[in-house]
Amino acid sequence: MDQSKKAQHLARVSDTTDTRIPRIRLSMRWSIVSLLTLLIVFSAGFIIIVGYLGGKRSTQYLMDTLMEDKAYRFIDKTSQFFTQAHKLAEVAREEIVKLNTRAERKKLEAELRDIFASQPYYSAAYWLESGRAVVARHQAVPEVQTVNLTEELDDERNDSIQPKEVTFEERTIAASAQYPWQKQEYADGKKLMPIHRVFSQNAPGFTFCSPANAARGISAGAVCVDITLGDLALYIGSVKVGETGSAFIMDANLNVLAAPQQDRSSLAYTEQPESLQLRNLTTFGNPMFHAAYLAMSKKLKKLQKNKRWLKTRKPFYFEFKHAGSRYVGIFTQFPRFTSLDWQVGVIIPEEEFFYFVRRNTQIVIATSTGLVLLAVLLGYIFSRRLSKPLNELSHEMSKIENFDLSSGRVIVSAITDVQNMVTAFYKMRQGLRSFGKFVPADLVRQLIAQEGDAHLQGEKRQLTVHFSDIEGFTTISESIPPEKLVELLAEYLGEMSRIIAEERGTVDKYIGDAVMAFWGAPQPVENHAHCAARAALRCQQRLDELEHKWQQEGKPVFRARIGLNTGDIIVGNMGSAERLNYTVIGDAVNLASRLEGINKYYGTRIIVGEKTQQLIADQFATRLLDFVAVKGKSEAIRIYELVGEKGTVDEAARRFIAHYETAMELYRTQQWDEAEREFKAALSLRPDAAAELMLSRIGQFRLKSPPPGWNGEYVMESK
Secondary structure (H helix, E strand, C coil), X not given: CXXXXXXXXXXXXXXXXXXXXXXXXXXXXXXXXXXXXXXXXHHHHXXXXXXXXXXXXXXHXXXXXXXXXXXXXXXXXXXXXXXXXXXXXHHHHHHHCCCCCCCCHHHHHHHHHHHHHHCCCCXXXXXXXXXXXXXXXXXXXXXXXXXXXXXXXXXXXXXXXXXCCEXXXXXXXXXXXXXXXXXXXXXXXXXXXXXXXXXXXXXXXXXEECHHHCCCCHHHCEEEEEEEHHHHHHHHHHEEECCCEEEEEXXXXXXXXXXXXXXXXXXXXXXXXXXXXXXXXXXXXXXXXXXXXXXXXXXXXXXXXXXXXXXXXXXXEXXXXXXXXXXXXXXXXXXXXXXXXXXXXXXXXHHHHHHHHHHHHHHHHHHHHHHHHHHHHHHHHHHHHHHHHHHHHHHXXXXXXXXXXXXXXXXXXXXXXXXXXXXXXXXXXXXXXHHHCCCCHHHHHHHHHCCCCCCCEEEEEXXXXXXXXXXXXXXXXXXXXXXXXXXXXXXXXXHHHHHHHHCCCEEEEEECCEEEEEECCCCCXXXXXXXXXXXXHHHHHHHHHHHHHHHHHCCCCCXXXXXXXXXXXXXXXXXXXXXXXXXXXXXXXXXXXXXXXXXXXXXXXXXXXXXXXXXXXXXXXXXXXXXXXXCCCCCCEEEEEEEEECCCCCHHHHHHHHHHHHHHHHHHCCCHHHHHHHHHHHHHHCCCHHHHHHHHHHHHHHHCCCCCCCCCEEECCCC
């Protein structure tokens, strides 16, 4: 039954005027599972969202702090890279001035080589004296490829690192003022020389010389270190900015000085016939740096409108997206104490900062998913334990609709409320079982199945009615104790009722020792007359068996008479509005009762009415007994003895019936002698009270003829 039909059915059987009927209905099991699942999903979702947002906020704050720290550490590393060149040049000069540089050339070369041992990212160092230069060139890429931002540069020589591919040559110094380091203003090393083509290799870069000879002039002897833009790019390429981040250096005009590379070449400039042309960040070939520049410029335009920022020029952050990944960046200037009018940009993938947040979120999601699955499993197990007895109870209650009270299933639940429902159901079923002993089972099924309360009603149907009574019951009841009588009568009525029920009959009531039943209501019964006839024969057969049993037990025996009649009968709820009785009324019912009673006149056990005989004649053998008008009726009817089912009646019985029925036809036409002969022929086959009764009537009619128009009928003066 779908939901709409269930709602309509509920509306018919109860008042739902002020009741809101839910549109969606779930079983108990899935209701519990769904509730637990939704509860945990919402709880886990809330925890995940709050945790993620809180973690993201904390990480954002930490990210800002770390980004600024990384930017300044990177600036510090770059400054140290330049400062170290001054220091290494001074140390080397102090050792070289002690040498006879012409006689001790090998020692001179060793001192210059040690500069590369201390800082392998430098590409050239040389000794200047009296217009000549001994140049050491180091073009190999260092094996150590990373420099951690948190580590300090080692200012001491590291003898364990032996520089490779160091070559030496001697040159003559060209005309004066060709190189910036030849100028007195740069001799002390406090001022950074501008970018120029370095002496050692004609590439753009910077030169750092030992400052101790400033007073005497650089021609008195000095050690210089050339750092090309390629050296700087190689060095910052080795600086580890986070796990996968990078940094780049620009001048005040956003011209790129260095960007991370893995060799000593430089992409920061283009060759011009007479000068060096640095690449601007807007035209730099690295697409990630270009994307960073666009985001940085956008943020910078906003900040330039901020007077407070213009005063402080604090580092600012920006975000951008490149190649499907999100990046965060910081842009800041070199501090003044570095004497470098440069700017640095640091960019790091956002994933590095939010990796743990996302990982923790994924762990929480995975854990929550596991908890949800566990909750679903536990909810299913719990709901199954809860719903199983409820489903069993529902199944048992559905049997009530058919008044099936025979189930012996025991329902047990650990939940008190459910067990209370089960106990209440058992009590209800026990009460219905008791109720079923007072009311026909089919009637109870009909009452349960019908929509609405029972009320006064009746309908006309063709039914077959059964009446039975015990011969001499009053005498028997006076001969045995009441409790024995009740026990004996209960056994008799129980067996008779069982047979009637098995033949689809409805026991209406017990009237003392009498049984009233009918076929065809409440539920229609096809061939109801056949069922009633078969039940009557079975009742008599069972009573014979009980008679034998009771005789052996020393108990009184019962002999019962049965009357069956078929006709149009009013059946339904009779009585008053407060007290109803499902029963039958009508002439056909009264006639059935009269037929049961007149068995005693004919010595028979089962008499059926004319209509019943017509309906069962195809399967049952009957004997026409008489034409009678029962007490209270003026119209005579044919009455028949139910002999048995065809096929079970022997030849002697059939000949007996033939003689008797022939005699009855002769009797009706007042052929007394011929009728008497046939009755006697029947008696010769077996004793029969009915034949004796008919012979007695013939004798009376010979003395006094029947009235004119007589057709064989006999009017009963008693029941």
